Amino acid sequence: MRTLIAILLSLCATGALAAPQYHAVAMHGSPKYPASFTHFDYVNPDAPKGGLLRRHVIGSFDSFNPFIPRGTAAAGIGYLYDSLTTASQDEPFTQYGLLAHRIEMPEDRSWVIYHLRKEARFADGEPVTAADVVFTFDTLLEKGSPFYSYYYGDIEQVEALDTHRVKFTFKPGDNRELALIVGQLQILPAHYWQEHDFSRGSLEIPLGSGPYRVASFDAGKRVVYERREDYWGKDLPVNRGQYNFDRITFEYFLDDTVALEAFKAGRYDLRVENVAANWATGYQGPALNRGDIVLETFAHSLPTGMQGFVYNLRRPLFQDRTLRKALAYALDFEWTNQNIFHGQYRRTRSYFQNSELAATGLPSEAELKLLEPLREQLPEEVFTQAYQPPASDGSGRPRENLLRAQALLREAGYTVRDSQLYTPEGQPVRFEILLDAPVWERIAVPFARNLQAIGVHAEVRRVDQPQYIERQRNFNFDMTVNVFPQSNSPGNEQRDFWHSSAVERPDSRNVIGLADPAIDALVDAVISARDREELVTSCRALDRALQWGHYVIPNWNLDYFRIAYQRHIAHPASNAPYGLPLDAWWDARSEGKGS
The missing domain is CATH 3.10.105.10 (Dipeptide-binding Protein; Domain 3)
Incomplete structure (x- = not known):
């Protein structure tokens, strides 16, 4: 009898009893999509894979580490990483499982346990484990940008309960958002960073578990990502219809005037236009007259801040x-x-x-x-x-x-x-x-x-x-x-x-x-x-x-996005009300070529 009581007390201590488990968690109310959902409504689940998306950035970069305060990280480096959960863009704030397939927490949200998918893998084939999550959290608080220690300051403890379960325990208080925002952590591979200096920004290509890898780069000028055919999560409902381009490039310009002219000359494919004068008069020319460039607005319901x-x-x-x-x-x-x-x-x-x-x-x-x-x-x-x-x-x-x-x-x-x-x-x-x-x-x-x-x-x-x-x-x-x-x-x-x-x-x-x-x-x-x-x-x-x-x-x-793109770039019929999910767009030249 004493042994049974000890086992029950141990289970309660680790949160293994009583707390319900979810496929998704909404900040308020219930998630829009049930556990059986196959894809988000704002994507084309049959979007073709292939082709190229060329984008631009103003400035330069000198690092592939976006987590530290030193240096300027390359655009798009987030493509290398997966998080525990991912947000839908047609709900105010709901997180769906990504690396985690179940989210376990009590009614008061005083702690949360993420159950990791056993099939989740880093790009080198090593599994993503609870130990990697603990390593990520500890490393970001110790060596990452000061933002992390502040943002996650109300987390009292992070512990790996076993290989595929990680528990976050929160300090006393009424901070119901913590159970969702800890799921946004992009998980780092402990086995990789134990052999590298995390605190130093460098151009050594890091390891992640996400849908793309760095294919090549020219320091400060250009970075190229290629889609991973062996990406472990490519068939998940939260990813279906997304990450469609085989390659995504970011070319750097020091001046936006030069960048705009480069776009009109066809050197890259898409611009999110933030300059009103450019939108009104800047795209005039042969490419627009021929229909090679499409100007389109996408209404949204986002607070503009x-x-x-x-x-x-x-x-x-x-x-x-x-x-x-x-x-x-x-x-x-x-x-x-x-x-x-x-x-x-x-x-x-x-x-x-x-x-x-x-x-x-x-x-x-x-x-x-x-x-x-x-x-x-x-x-x-x-x-x-x-x-x-x-x-x-x-x-x-x-x-x-x-x-x-x-x-x-x-x-x-x-x-x-x-x-x-x-x-x-x-x-x-x-x-x-x-x-x-x-x-x-x-x-x-x-x-x-x-x-x-x-x-x-x-x-x-x-x-x-x-x-x-x-x-x-x-x-x-x-x-x-x-x-x-x-x-x-x-x-x-x-x-x-x-x-x-x-x-x-x-x-x-x-x-x-x-x-x-x-x-x-x-x-x-x-x-x-x-x-x-x-x-x-x-x-x-x-x-x-x-x-x-x-x-x-x-x-x-503005309550809409202004997008200029080359005509071979395609997008779903409807846009998400709370974002601009460019990862759901695709290269129309890939249609009919299979995936």
Whole structure:
């Protein structure tokens, strides 16, 4: 009897009793696809295999290790790796088994056990085991980018229960997302990295278990991936209809103007276009006239997040909220949209733009329950006004806006002497706007000109990409342009964006330098939301606090992707609402040739 009790206690300790097992886990609600599903709806399950997809990248690369803070990793290197689970792109946040075929966890999500597929193999034929998962986790926390130790900081223990079961145990708290995000770990082969220095970026081709391998490369200029015919997971439902190209290449260019001309000359096959002027006029020419180039838009339901001119609050100058608010009046979005963007954009007002998570109107009763305890720490406008960025008459010289900015600054004790604005303490208001692309100069220079009209001297400075990345990583800037992307299921990444615990951590995404207890509390509310309704409420409350903090000068957004591609590239009939699954596209020249 004692032996039986001991066995039962051991089973309970490892989570082998009672907890249900799943083929997929949704953040809230149930997965869309049942265990018997054969493929995602947004793919063509019969897409032909073969052909070539040529893409482009701006910049350079000097490493095949994307997991460490040193160096610049080659584009597409993620093709070498599989994760425990993979997300569908037609659900807000659901993870389906990839390396793992079952996901075991209790109702409170205090731990999760991933059951690995016995057939999973690295490219050298060695099996993927629970020991590899533990090795990956420990290595990333010890030697990887600081992001990993922060993002997975609430994981208390990782243990290999046997060859094919790995258990993650979480610290006490209400962080229901952890059970899903640990599944996103790209698993490294312990036997390979025990013979190599993980902490050093190099161009030695690494080993993974994913659908492609590195076929060749020209350091800093070009990298070629080839599809693995022996890929262990090619017939899984989550992979069917995807990874169709036999070869995928990334060619590097130092300038996007040159890259666009190379595309029109047929040197590569597909561009995700981010420049409005290019979309409006840049593709004109013989290739477009002949029908060799297709321009197509794909609507999506993704939150567009916040892009904006970002203040670095680590600079004493920008600690003043009134100054931050005033400077926003110098950005003339209406003129910029009409004269530079060909009227294609909408003004961003929310950090969760284009979603139900965005704050609108005045706070609801549910939001007030979160906001009222923080009232003394938040701007009064959070409770009394709906945020809207300044609008202009589109003249390019927003006189009324600049007068409003001057009035705000005078009331706060700022003075102008000899065309120079001074703080109440007598310091000149001067700063640098750090950029890495010529297209941003066309936007920043008129902005700086308007700032000059109120006595603010803003130097627009563009640097090369390596220097830009290094300065961003170390927060060595006054103002820059940054994007804070969002999903339909925000969670732990919000800490990295806004929480005070990330403010001094190099390479964190707290670019603003936020260290505010009220913001911290609202971030914690987002992470601990128990259901969709609580998540929406907490995101809206956080949105209001960020909006009225005037931490960025909001830019603009689109609710569709702009894609230019050569006519031999084909795609499924419908796009996924929450992404752009280019891995489901194929080379039409391969049709009828078999797979």
